[in-house]
Amino acid sequence: MPSNRNRSRVRPKTKEKFKHAIRDVVDGLSQKVLIYKQSVKSECQNCYFDKMTNRSTGKCTSSSIIEAENKQTALGDGAPIRYKWFKFGRCPICFGKGYLETQRRTWAKCIVSWDPSERGGGNMITYTPAGTEGSTVVRLKCDPKYYDEFKNCEKIVVDGIECKISRPPVLRGLGNQALLIVYAFTTDKPKIDSGEIIKDYT
Ligand SMILES: [Zn+2]
16 A cells, blocks of 8 residues: 555644653653562572572682672672671571572653543543552653563552552654553552552563
């Protein structure tokens, strides 16, 4: 089919709308939203891991204080403490667990709309997960570069209020002018357990 037909699929009005939306972001109408990413488990490098018991063996991977110090120094200035000499017993880095759990947080600049359904958003109410009536919906618009952060997050904090993402974020817009739209809801009085909500992610 003629290619100019495809081109005209995007109406100028729509283009304008997204230009404005992008400008809003650029103009700094955005505010910071805190994203709690899923915690990451990594094997402790300071002790040997026991695959049989899934715990630390209680043996240090360094053979001396100096070796442990050198390994830590090699990580660079300001790096978290990952090596600390101990003779035997409980590893001072992982406290005997054999692995480290890191809770990662990041900030995303967003345009925040609380309760978008009351602002003429129309069918926005459908974004409320079943069983969570009473919780408030918040809509975020932000740069698409935050897609993975929002998709895989454990929770977010908007205006000091903890929220959960109600469904995977959606990209709206045109090419490099796309915006990421995220819907979340407050978790003050959750009526379904968080496990059910997480299933929604897959
Ligand atoms: Zn350890």
